[in-house]
Amino acid sequence: MTELIAARRRMAIFLGLFLFVVVLLTSQARSPDRRQVGAIGTGVLTLLMPVQAGMARIADGVGRMWELYTEIGRLRVENARLRGDVEALSRKMAELREQAAAAQRLERLLELRSQTAYRSLAAHVVGRDVSRWFGTLLVDRGSRDGVRRNAPVVTADGVVGRVIEVTLTTSRVLLIVDSRSAVGALVQRSRDLAVVEGRSERILHLKYLSRTAQVEPGDLVVTSGQGGVFPKGLVVGRITRVVQEEGEYLQEAQVEPAAALDRLEEVLILLPR
Numbered sequence: 001m002t003e004l005i006a007a008r009r010r011m012a013i014f015l016g017l018f019l020f021v022v023v024l025l026t027s028q029a030r031s032p033d034r035r036q037v038g039a040i041g042t043g044v045l046t047l048l049m050p051v052q053a054g055m056a057r058i059a060d061g062v063g064r065m066w067e068l069y070t071e072i073g074r075l076r077v078e079n080a081r082l083r084g085d086v087e088a089l090s091r092k093m094a095e096l097r098e099q100a101a102a103a104q105r106l107e108r109l110l111e112l113r114s115q116t117a118y119r120s121l122a123a124h125v126v127g128r129d130v131s132r133w134f135g136t137l138l139v140d141r142g143s144r145d146g147v148r149r150n151a152p153v154v155t156a157d158g159v160v161g162r163v164i165e166v167t168l169t170t171s172r173v174l175l176i177v178d179s180r181s182a183v184g185a186l187v188q189r190s191r192d193l194a195v196v197e198g199r200s201e202r203i204l205h206l207k208y209l210s211r212t213a214q215v216e217p218g219d220l221v222v223t224s225g226q227g228g229v230f231p232k233g234l235v236v237g238r239i240t241r242v243v244q245e246e247g248e249y250l251q252e253a254q255v256e257p258a259a260a261l262d263r264l265e266e267v268l269i270l271l272p273r
Contacts, residue, residue, distance in 0.1 A: 001126065002228040013095070013164055015192060016259060017180065020193065023251040024178065027176050029237075032223065038094070038241045042086065044166060044188040046081070054096040055190060055214060056108050061203045062122075067132065071237060074261050076250075080182040080227040091233065117219055118152075118231060118270040118271060118272065118273065119270070119271045119272065119273045120268045121137035121141055121146065121268065121269040121270075121271060122146055122266060122267075122268055122269075123140055123141040123148065123171070123265065123266070123268070123269055124139065124265065124266055125137050125138070125139055125264050125265055125266070126138050126139060126140050126170070126204045126219060129167050133178075134174060135174070135175060135179075135200060136161075136164070136172050136174055136175060136178065136179040137173050137264065138170055138171070138173075139153075139171050139173060139174070139267060139269070140169065140170060140172065141169075141170070141171055141269060142166055142167050142168045142169040142170050142171055143151050143166050143167065143168055144169065145162060145167050146271055147166050147171045147269055147271070148163070148166065148271070149163055149164060149165070149237070150163060150164075150229050151163040151171075151269050151270060151271055152229060152230045152235060152257070152269070152270040153173045153266055153267050153268070153270070154267065154268050154270060154271050155260075155264065155266075155268065157233050157235070157258045157259045157260065158234065158235035158236060158237060158258025159176055159223060159235065159257075159258070159259060160173065160175060160176065160238050160256065160259050160264065160267055161174045161175040161176050161178070161184065162172045162174055162229055163228070163269065171251075173267070175198070175261055176196065176198050176204060176236070176257060176261075177197055177198040177199075177202065177204060177261060178198045178200060179197075179199050179200045180198070180273040181197065181198040181231075182195055182196070182197050182198075182224070183195065183196045183197075183223060183230060183236065184196075184223065184224040184225055184229070184230070185206060185216050185221050185222065185223060185236055186204075186222050186223070186232075187213070187219050187220075187221055187239070188221065188222050189219050189220070190213060190214050190215055190219065191213075192205060192209055192210060192213040192214075192215060193201050193208075193224055193226075194206045194209045194213075194221075194253075195207050195208050196221065196236055196237075196255060198230070202256075202257075203240070203255065203256060204236070204237060204254070204255040204256070204257055205252060205253075205254060205255070206239065206254070206255050207250075208250055209250060209251045209252060209253060210220070210250065210251075211244075211249050211250060211251055213251065215242055216239065216240060216242060216253075216254060217238075217239050217240055217241060218239065218240065219238065219239045220235065220237075220238055221235075221236045221237055221238065221239060221255050222234060222235055222236060235258045236255065236257070236258060237256050237257045237258045238255065238256055238258070239254070239255055240255065240256050241253060241254040
């Protein structure tokens with residue numbers, strides 16, 4: 001029974017709305033001026049105007065939101081492209097800086113090559129001995145290039161060491177800071193002879209200096225040419241500290257190597273002509 005009453009009520013509402021539309025259309029049709037909507041139409045439009053204005057505002061807001069969304073998407077794509085361009089430029093700049101640094105190092109090696117009476121052979125460092133403090137390193141030149149044991153190895157800054165092992169394509173270099181290394185040396189200013197020894201540390205030790213030798217921090221130490229390995233006059237380093245023990249007949253000094261032994265990338269191997 002309740003369902004029947006509800007169905008009749010819905011039918012009555014539908015018929016009422018239908019009649020309202022028919023009356024509205026009839027009034028419009030009978031109006032002398034078809035462009036006028038009549039009193040009923042005016043009332044309906046008055047009632048519907050706020051709804052229409054609200055719907056228009058909603059439509060405008062949705063349109064603006066859609067434009068903003070599409071603009072954000074476009075900006076995201078543009079930002080991703082720009083980030084890619086910046087990363088590519090950064091990589092290119094890093095490559096160019098590396099090439100410029102390598103060219104500068106090689107230019108200095110070429111200058112040294114023109115100044116020495118030895119035949120020089122450029123080599124790249126391809127390995128290091130990590131078992132001790134930069135004791136040895138491996139370079140990409142060997143016996144097929146004319147390298148022999150005890151060949152001096154230098155950079156434009158100073159002495160690096162000497163070759164101790166040679167294969168067909170590689171050579172192992174004993175650095176001057178290694179405890180097995182000893183180089184005949186000369187204090188350039190005072191002309192005092194001594195020996196530079198390594199102790200597997202950053203600093204070299206200048207030994208067997210006469211007690212009367214007038215040496216001081218800042219003095220340049222070069223190879224003496226004695227010992228048959230290193231030619232005379234190659235830079236070894238500078239004295240940083242002089243040690244004088246009371247009652248000793250000799251004095252010692254600490255020397256900072258001139259070559260950056262922990263950052264070597266290219267070296268020159270000196271060979272007899």
